[in-house]
Amino acid sequence: MIAMHWRSLWPESQRLLFALAICSTLTILSVYFGPKVRGNSMQNVQTLAWLLAGLQWGLLVSARPFQLAWHMLGLRMPGAIRVVSLGVVANLGLCLLAISSLAALSEYANVSRLGAGLLLGWSLALLILVLPAHHITAAIVPVLLLAGTYWQAWWPQTTAEYGVPALVILTLAAALWFYVCKRRWPILALAVEMPLRLTVQDEDVALFRKANAPDLSAGLSPVQRLREVLAPELKGIIQEASWPNRLLGALFVCSGIGFLLWLEPNRGTRFVIAYGIVAACLMLVSQPARYLLAERNRTSQSLVAELCLLPGLPSDRRWLLGLCLQILRGMSERLVFLGLFISLIGWNYGFPTAWLQWVWLYLLVILSLGLAQALQIGLLGYTLGRWRLFEFVMMIVAIASSAWLLSKDESTSLLLWSWLVLLALSLAFCVRLFQGLQRRGAPYFS
Amino acid sequence: MNPEALYIEPASPDPIYRQIVGQIARMIAAGQCQPGTRLPSVREVAAAHAINPMTVSKAYSLLEEQGLLERLRGKGMVVMAQAAVRQPRAERLQVLTPLLAELVRQARQLDLDFKQVTEALRPLMEKKE
């Protein structure tokens, strides 16, 4: 019986490998960059890397027992508590295994601190998983995380300073999980919602999608109708939110940036900005593709039916253009916000101008790649697998470029030119894809 | 007896147990089921027609009460030996009563009197099968 449980507690091998890859990347990076940072901060950087490793492991892998338990509770199946306990113990066991294997390596002096960092990251992940899957939560949590790493006065130094918050957060997460389960709110915990967005096969958990009745009133142009039929996923934030919400959003963003600018930069935080945020941008890129993939995989195929059969939508030529523009609109909005954010922080932290220029090139590249990905996956029926690999490679290249630009002052123009070439290539790829689709004609869905 | 020999109409206003009772009673009266014939078990009938087994056992119990079936150990429900003897006329007429009541009601609706109805009935009754 335990054998049966064991297999169900872990996600698919693809996702496990992905998580392991991230873990090893982080470890390698911390080994490489660690000694480059002076003095005490080296410890901080390495601990931070382990924290991030624990965080992503928790989000990608440890979420599975919670998903399992959630479905079991919804069907009144026995043994839900047992499953969660087994899953948590198994994941904890893996963490401890990682720590003990670390102890064998002589380079890391302070094993207990690193282990505590790992546990803190993992417990933070669990806390995120059991938070309600509401927009507000999703918006606040990353900011809190970021603020937490930046708080210089508060930056933990000893094992206890990592370990005690880890235990507290674990207890909090456990309490919240039981509370959410027992109350049986219609709000899902993020555990059920979030990892599903990171999986290769997306599942349609449409709890918080707004009722998507297309507004086919006479006043809308065909392109606007197309926009209405496509979900909020693809819409820009400005397009979708009403003006009080826009005002609130702007206030939120400005205050967030102001707060972070007010904090004094230190070495550890540069690490997060230069590499962490840069890598995180890539997550945004595949969002339209994932949405289109989820809609394609839905057995009801209702979006496809609506797009093909609803009257009043733009004709062939304008249809494809409208879709591309909508995708670009949504993505570019988010990337522009991020770009402004990064630039401001980077400028405040004294990053070289070349780096700032590179960031915008990078964003443009991934914008065009995101469009290409959405078109290939949504309309041509490609799978996400190949693109995942490509994204991973892109991430490595981006982090490497960022590191290069930050460390060296000369010969940066070569790097910038190569990225410009990359931009041109990706734009050309997009255009070719677009023309190929237009030649094919409707219906575009394969 | 094959459970498929019964014809069940779930949507009929007649409850299923009554349909089964009526059909088996008619089969016995017509001689289709000889005395000693083993009837299919409750589960067999329920599975064959996808009906509630309680309905079938209710029907069987009623038939047992009426003296048409008996329960034998090891064999299940079996047609009674005496059932081969034709039922008294009163009982046979009782089976027809609801149909006659319906006939009367329709006749009244169509404004036909007794004489006209019997005249219509006569050739039908006298026709040889």
Place this chain on the structure above:
Amino acid sequence: MSLVCNSDAVIEVRGLAKRYADHQVLDDLSLRVEPGSILGLVGRNGAGKSTLLRCMLGLLRADKGQAFVQGRDALRLDDQAKSALSYVPQQPDSFPWMTVGAMLDFVGSLYPNWDADLVKRLLDRWELSRARQLNKLSPGERQQVALIRALGSRPQLLVLDEPAAALDPVARRELLREIVGSAAEQGATVILSTHIISDLERIASEVAFLHQGRLLLQAGLDELKDEVRRIVLPADVNLPQERLRGEVMRHRLSDGGYSVLLRLADGSASLLPGKYQAQTLGLEDLFLELVR
């Protein structure tokens, strides 16, 4: 509020009330289900059938009232009680990432009475492959897999929410056979809500009509068919104001006449002149009359 109810009913529900926004979904509903019975819940869309089933099992907390499963509070079921029941929701979309085989193996390890042979037989009968992923199946196949999961645990209480909605007629007949099979074999209690009235007429021993969150009528199916009659009176007949003996309800028709539902233990409607036919009703017609 008592935590235990001292009856031997499998499910008992007292005074349930539930409100969503401005819509009263359940309104002072009380219901008992005796062991071994097959109860059919009939109601229009939005009558509260799914909500009632979920409140019954403790999946939803009602605003007022209580629900008991095997005498225990439905909100506080222990593992033992959960092992004896199975629930199939209206749109079964649980464990979407698992394959059919993996899900059935996993669920099988949770229940003590799991019948792997039955599961295998049903998978073969319905031609479902074990290797396919659940989120890639069609809605009908997903419903079939969920039903196999529910039946495989050989439960004492089987709760099905519109189980046959997406099934083809052959699969539907098979499902009914399996339900009566388990009812016969282990004396299971079955509660199912469905729109397909002909299925209910086959297998239900009891029927409960839900309308606008209220329980209109709960009675044995045979009794209903034996006892309930409808009489349609034209406009020129003088119908007395007070209720007739055994009257369930009356509706005024568009031409001024009345349609009266009577329920009499002896099945006779002898109060009215014999010219007016006492119509017997199938379940569907009865339901349409009740909710008119």
